[in-house]
Amino acid sequence: MPEWAGRSGGRGRQRRAVVVGGPLLGIALVMLLAAWRSTGFLSDLLLNLGSSVVLAAISYVIFDPLFEEARRARVQEHLSFDQAAFVTRLRRCTRRVRILDTWTILLEQRHREETFDAVRAALGNGAHVQLLLLDPDCTAAQQRSEELERQRVDVPRQIRTNLRHLAAFADTLDPAVRHRLQVRLYDASPSIQLYQWDSRALISFFPIGKLSFNVPQLEVDMDSPWGGFVHARFEELWEHQRETSNLDQYWSVTVTLRHEDSDVVEVQVPYVTVQGQHYVDCRAFRVTGPLTVRAVLPPRPGATPAVFALAEPAEGDPTPATVVARHFDQKYGHGDGQRAVRRLVPAPDGPRTPVPRAAAAGDPHGG
16 A cells, blocks of 8 residues: 555544544534433433434444445446546646556647646646656667557657657746656556556556557556555656656756867757667757767766767768657657757777867857
8 A cells, every 4th residue: 555645544534533423422422411411201312312323423433444445445447548537637636646658648639738737737736746658769668669560659759749748838837836747757668557646546557459548447546455556666667766767858968068178068958869879969069170078878867977979970870860850850849950960979088089079059169
């Protein structure tokens, strides 16, 4: 059972016992005192009623927890994922929203506006919204595409589209609530789909050759054993720093421009990873002389920065320039044709062969 859910559930039961059982016992006490001070038929009537109310209060305190546990253990099955129903529940959330998936149909064009309106409402209600999506550049994303080959689904592309819209939405949020929207990417084989709203959730498993939205969904209470199981899986992925990255790390990478052995300037640049090769958009640079860059790629917490040279696209590159451009378009949207894409090539130790030097736009060190 999730620790946070167990504590909230226990407090809820105690509060309910006080709110319901307390007044009943108070009423019973008043009736019994009135019976003691009365005589005849009225005394007998109040005595019987008071005794009945006492029994009702005691029964409620004893049996309500049992009924509550039975309710939590009950699992409701739905034939498929009901997007409209989930968005309605999402809009009313006040505590917690969690989504664990490869990508989510909630951000497809026909659902996107409603979903973001509901997320904004949940954040306004004080809820914490956490999304955990599959890293589009990991092996598991490509494997999932192969499983869905008959469905003609490009999983990495779907994820990149989700993340692009999430990044744009996050930029529209007030800073007072922005920190309560968290998006992370995991690098592991997807196994469970989770859509949680407060203390309830829809869960399903990833079938081979089928979309997880089109298979039966189990609606469970997060206090139940099922809820505890999916909560533990979410926490395991969310807290695994070496296997996850956040939306900011996915969206851009920090590179330090180096001239010879001196750091010149630190800048944030767009980047993509294609077949294990890393490419950056150098529009913020002006190419004028020998340069290396220092960066952490892929951007994982705790990784050691490495030094790279910037290589211009060439015919002999492992990945055609058109494929790299398509990855940039999927991640950042269709560009204006002004991207200056360079491949990061690990710089050899010792004296470096001169390569084009770049300076940050507006940097006084630029030529």
